[in-house]
Amino acid sequence: MNRNSSLQKRLGIGLTLGVTLLWLLGVAASGLVAQHEMNEVFDSALEETAQRILPLAVTDILNRETDTGNRTAPALKEHDEYLTYVVRDRQGSLLLQSHDADLRVFSARPREGFTNTSTHRIYGASAVSDTLYIEVAEPLAHRREAALEAGLALLAPLLFLIPVSLFGVWWVVRLSLRSVVEFQRSIESRGASDLSPVDKGPLPEEFKPTAVAVNRLLARLNRALDAERSFTANSAHELRTPLATALAKVQRLKTQLADQHLKKNVVEIEEALRSLSTLSGKLLELAKAEGGGAISQKPHNLVPILAMIARDFEPRAPGRIRLTLPEHEVNSLLDPDAFAILARNLIENALKHGSAQHPVDVIMTDDGRVRVCNGGAIVPPDQLALLRNRFARYDTETGGSGLGLAIVDAIASGSGMPLHLRSPATGRSDGFEAEVNVTPAGLREHSH
Ligand SMILES: Nc1ncnc2c1ncn2[C@@H]1O[C@H](COP(=O)(O)OP(=O)(O)OP(=O)(O)O)[C@@H](O)[C@H]1O
Ligand SMILES: [Mg+2]
Structure with missing residues (x-):
């Protein structure tokens, strides 16, 4: 067997x-x-x-x-x-x-x-x-x-007994395993970021140790992730002040130098410090995004937030962003700060990695879908699948740490929003598109 x-x-x-x-x-x-x-x-x-x-x-x-x-002896009547x-x-x-x-x-x-x-x-x-x-x-x-007839009479009940026993056992086992199947479903259906203990109440005694072990494992995982996140967040936070001080000092030094060659070197140091400070900022964002909490208590209209972020990018790339906003409010339980971080990373990517000849489309529709599309070279599917990982970069010509899409992915999966990355972009033969739905079933306001 x-x-x-x-x-x-x-x-x-x-x-x-x-x-x-x-x-x-x-x-x-x-x-x-x-x-x-x-x-x-x-x-x-x-x-x-x-x-x-x-x-x-x-x-x-x-x-x-x-x-x-x-x-x-005479027979009275013919007989056997x-x-x-x-x-x-x-x-x-x-x-x-x-x-x-x-x-x-x-x-x-x-x-x-x-x-x-x-x-x-x-x-x-x-x-x-x-x-x-x-x-x-x-x-x-x-x-x-x-003797044979008696034996057969005793065997006859087996014809009835075998199917009844098969069915009976099948039914009883099915009934007793129902809670185990439910337990398994409850583990399966939880999102990646849900590490809360599983409910072992209705489980049969034999399976309770499994639930206890699962819960212990979840708790350990939770502690480990917490430790990692707080370390990242603390380190990034601690780096901020010294980095800012160093940057300020270098900028002052730059103005005091007359020698062009020395000045060029100082500018290079300034660039390096700047990208270090961006990196520490992104690490902090990632640590926050992975720590969950991207869901707020009450719904917010996300349309003005998207409009504001697109406006903020305007000086960096005048006229390149084509913004399309919905006619109605889009109310979502997604935390506005988390949404801002998500949108900023997607638009920044489109401006940075997309071809400069093409506009960047930032589209939000009434049904809560947000799409950011840009032109440029196609990212092959095997690479596309890796971009959500931390420090994963495909376009190595522009600077960057490879954390942007990891932050977006952490916010999206932490709040139950599906994130789709596509290359080429829909309706084009080239380019890149990122799409999230900020009002999936779990984030819709229930106060109607
Ligand atoms: N809009 C886009 N168009 C083309 N390629 C993109 C786009 N967005 C992301 N990519 C590709 O995905 C990679 C990972 O993006 P991600 O935002 O995670 O990192 P990054 O932009 O390189 O660095 P960071 O965002 O940390 O400054 C990029 O290096 C780029 O190759
Ligand atoms: Mg990026």
Whole structure:
């Protein structure tokens, strides 16, 4: 049997086999007892018959006038005999026989008591000072048939028992495993960021240790992730002040230098410090995004927030952003700060990695979908799949840390919004598109 096969199937087949085997043993035992009892009854009937016929036969023989009288007992009516008998003297010469009696069945000399031949059970008795013997024969086939019928009658319930047992076990196991299946579903259906303990209440005792172990593991995972996030957040936070100080000092130094060559070097240091400070900012954003909490208590209209962010980018790329906003409010339980971080990263990517000749489309629709599309080279599918990972970059010509899409992905998955990355963009032959729905079922306001 396959080790991985279902418990239901294994128990069903195993228990049914067991019940069938026990039943067969029971049938065999009761069959043997019944056969023994039946033999006793048959034997006693055989003996009784012999004892009853003998006096009649003796009278009949003694009343004969000559020795050559009728040796076959007349049948009153033509019939098949079930018990046959012969009456003989001590030497075995025939005196009387029932009309169907077959002499080959009996031994040459009469014997008293029970004897068996291969086909018959014979009982012999004597009378008139052991000068007359009667032997009655009963075919063994009859006894065998009786035993067989009794055996079959005992086996018949198996026809009913096997399907009932299979179904019964299947049903009981199914019923008892229902809570386990629900437990498994509840683990399966939770989002990646839901590390709260699972409910082990309705589980059968045997499965509770599993739930306890799962909960322990979840707690450990939670602690480890917390530690990692707080380390990242703290480090990024601690780096901010010294970085800002260093940057300020370098900028002051730049103004004080007259030597062009030295000035160029200082500008390079300034650039490096700036990208370090961007990196620490992004690390902080990532740590916050992964820490969850991107869902707010009450719904907010996200349309003005998107409009404001697009406006903020305007000085960096005048005229490149084409903003399309919905006619109605889009209210979502997504935290406005988290949405701002998400939108800023997507628009920044489109401006930075998209081709400068093409506009960047920022589109929000009434149904809450936000799409950011840009032109430029196609990102191959195998690369596209990796971009959500931290520090993953495909376009290495522009600077960047590879954290932007990881932040977007963390916010999206933490709040149950599907994030789609496509290349080429929909309706184009090139470019890149990112799409999130800020009002999935879990983030819609319920206050209507
Ligand atoms: N709009 C886009 N068009 C083309 N490629 C993109 C676009 N957005 C992301 N990519 C690709 O995905 C990679 C990862 O993007 P991500 O935002 O995570 O990192 P980054 O922009 O390189 O750096 P960071 O955002 O941390 O400054 C980019 O390096 C780029 O190759
Ligand atoms: Mg980016």
